[in-house]
Amino acid sequence: MADQKKNIQNSNKGALKRKKTLVAWSFILPNLIGFFVFTFVPIVFSLFLSLCEWSAGNQGVKFVGLENFRYMFTQDRSFRIALKNTLYYTVVTVPLTLFIALGLAMLMNKPIKGKTFFRSVLFFPYVASLVAVAVVWMALFNPERGPVNGMLMSLGVENPPRWAASQVWAMPTIIGLTVWKGMGYYMVVYLAGLQSVPSELYEAAEIDGANGWAKFRNVTWPCLTPTTFFVLMMLVVATFKSYDIMYITTQGGPGEATKVLAYHIFNSAFVSMKFGYASAVAMVLFVIIILLTLFQFRMEKKFTNY
């Protein structure tokens, strides 16, 4: 009798557990299927393709081993240029966006008049279509007729930079556009972070006689480290894989001055029809991003104060 009761209880428990599992799966499944079909399978296929030669033709996939990687590292001049440009773009864009976004967030966190208006204005470039924003930016920085150079010339600069039409200034012009476009979003992220800084810490600091900088250095900045790590990670990944901005503004030019890795991948795949080689470059980009992300996770554990 007692055994029977125990059995029933057990089977009830099992059924309940199964039911819970099923419910959980049914919640995850729609997303998981999408991820599986549209992200995971293509990634695996591209890993396989990176060892092959394939022109999307009917000749089939030819296995070539590490030949794509050998060509990439020893012969492909454009790959080296693109890698260098990508690093340049990332190394300048990420800290610049981060600090400007943080500065703006702190400014917008103060009780100033028309705060909401300014917040909207700063957020606007992020909401606006990239194409529209890029066209406006390029018009502002037009080397001959642009208002920016007009202003510089009226200020007495005789030979203002030729911006996107110069190999030296093309990348800074695009970095400027990226920062302007993205800073609003990260400002909002930082604003949210700032709300979570306990005000009693500031009060305590004030009682201790801390000035503005000391308060920032010892209260704001440490409390914001989780936010900063989130922003840093998002920015690094976004800048490493960005190519749309270059595609719209300079098409990688002048020469190859703004050709980044993702752009080189696009060109190799859809212009040159070398899908195997493009996948190989994509794998290199993938490994770089993974390593950086892992490194950042490690650093996060070390430096955040939670």
Place this chain on the structure above:
Amino acid sequence: MRKKILSAVLASALAVSVLAGCASTGAAPAAAPADGASTEEAAAPAADEQVTIRVALWDYSNTEYYKAMFDAFSQAHPNIAYEVVEFPADEYPTTIKTQLAGNQNFDVVFLKDLPTMSALIAGGHLMELDQFMDGDPDFDKANYSGLIEQLGQGGKSYGVPFRKDNNMIFYNKDMFDAAGVPYPEDGMTMQDYYDLAEKMTSGSGNDKVYGAHMHTWASNVSIYARRTEEFNQLDTSTYESLIPYYETMLAMQDAGYIQDYGALKSGNIHYSGVMYNHQAAMLQMGTWFINMLVENADFHWGVCALPNNAGVGNEKAVGGITPVTIGAYAEHPEAAWEFIKYVCGEEGAKVLAATGILPGYGSDAINEIFDKIPETNEFAPEGLSKYINIDNYVVEFPMSEKAGDIDTILGEEHSAIMTGTETPEEGVKNMIDRVNALQ
């Protein structure tokens, strides 16, 4: 436990996807000819069987003549209906390559340029057309001024030219008359062109009028040397012939006789507005600009052959071709051929010519249509047929599997030269090195 199941699922998925990748590409070549054969059998016996062909092209909805032409075809062939699949114009080459790589069953495929066509042929995505051309008494290659052969690869034909273009100098007659400068003429040297541009440049600031206009494509320089056949994209030993042409154009840019390349590029400025707004006296452009001028110009205009340093007059034409092809996965290739014969034949050509677009098909009737444009348009010049009826036609970009890569390299170096970051010598040397390094 759950982790184990998940990893097993992922591993098996990996295996499946790898196998699927191999299987699908391995099976494709066998499937394509079989498809073709079966539809031929189906289409041949019953000519009145109702079929719908799928036509891939761009700019269908904003170009008037397509619909008129296609409807006329359907009326002449009541058993063949058509379904248009339209893709955006700017992305058309990449889109169509990707679509066909996915074995889309387009019957008729319009192509924008020859590098794309070369890539599609190399991938086996286009149907060979010799079987249709040779056995068809209604089709005569002679009507296409040797272009069918130039559209071939490996001795086989793959396309019929729907449109072709010649590149010329268009000029604003009213501006030349006002300045008392004689019109540009066939057989000009580059120095003559430079001198004319100098004479026609005037004003400053917002009122500045440029003597000439050069658009931002790499072909806007290479086309001069290509017409004289000094330059061939597939032969790097000819690349140095570009240097003097670059030098002339850079000299014109430095002197302010043409607008600055960087400013045009940053401003995304279209060449048409520059002419419509009387901001430039001369423009190097393809014959499609005839159609644009007929519709938009409010000034008298004229044309002449491209200047060059090789003493060539108007006996050679150079330009791009818009070919029409049949996809390798077409379900109704016979019907597609009928369609191509119609739109690329006399009937289609007349519709095109009436709008001022140069058809691939040439005949006296077509020449006449162009010569009659001034009857309905007071600004157009007499005798346009002289510039469209040229037997010696050089394709702007010869067919090759590497065409896409070469095109990219020439474009990148072009932007470096025109922005002054490389001298013409350095830029051309880079072109040579990079094209030679292509695998």
